[in-house]
Amino acid sequence: MASVKVVLRFPAEVSDKPLIYYLVKDFDLMVNILKANINPHKQGTMIMELRGDNLDDGLAYLASRGVAVQPLSEEIVRHEDRCISCGACTAICPTGALYIERPAMAVHFDGEKCVVCQMCTRACPVRAMEVRF
Numbered sequence: 001m002a003s004v005k006v007v008l009r010f011p012a013e014v015s016d017k018p019l020i021y022y023l024v025k026d027f028d029l030m031v032n033i034l035k036a037n038i039n040p041h042k043q044g045t046m047i048m049e050l051r052g053d054n055l056d057d058g059l060a061y062l063a064s065r066g067v068a069v070q071p072l073s074e075e076i077v078r079h080e081d082r083c084i085s086c087g088a089c090t091a092i093c094p095t096g097a098l099y100i101e102r103p104a105m106a107v108h109f110d111g112e113k114c115v116v117c118q119m120c121t122r123a124c125p126v127r128a129m130e131v132r133f
């Protein structure tokens with residue numbers, strides 16, 4: 001049985017639709033939600049593991065509903081020499097892998113918690129967070 005870990009980005013117009021229910025019901029997929037940040041009428045993000053024999057069809061269904069599907073990559077590396085501790089990445093990191101240590105306000109990275117969703121790579125203004133394939 002095939003499996004894949006993916007990051008799903010839901011546009012605001014479908015964030016309140018039961019798309020995951022249809023993945024299970026219509027495509028017979030097993031869904032393990034690792035992290036979710038979903039609010040009605042707002043853009044949302046979900047990180048999940050999918051298992052089943054109809055993965056491609058299920059992912060194509062999500063894409064047809066406007067959901068951006070991105071496979072989780074291998075590893076995130078942090079270039080500490082570039083980091084200016086602006087904190088932008090800590091606000092969007094869904095697992096707490098990036099966090100601020102108070103009172104020094106230093107930003108730290110816990111690779112054990114990272115699920116390689118890549119959201120920090122987009123948020124970082126100095127490209128301190130990078131994907132290693």
Ligand code: SF4
Pocket residue numbers: 076092093094095096097098113114115116117118119120121129
């Ligand atoms: S890729 Fe970045 S934002 Fe995503 S879990 Fe890892 S550290 Fe957090």
Ligand code: SF4
Pocket residue numbers: 082083084085086087088089090107123124125126127128129
């Ligand atoms: S967004 Fe980049 S520069 Fe800002 S704290 Fe995170 S890693 Fe450092």
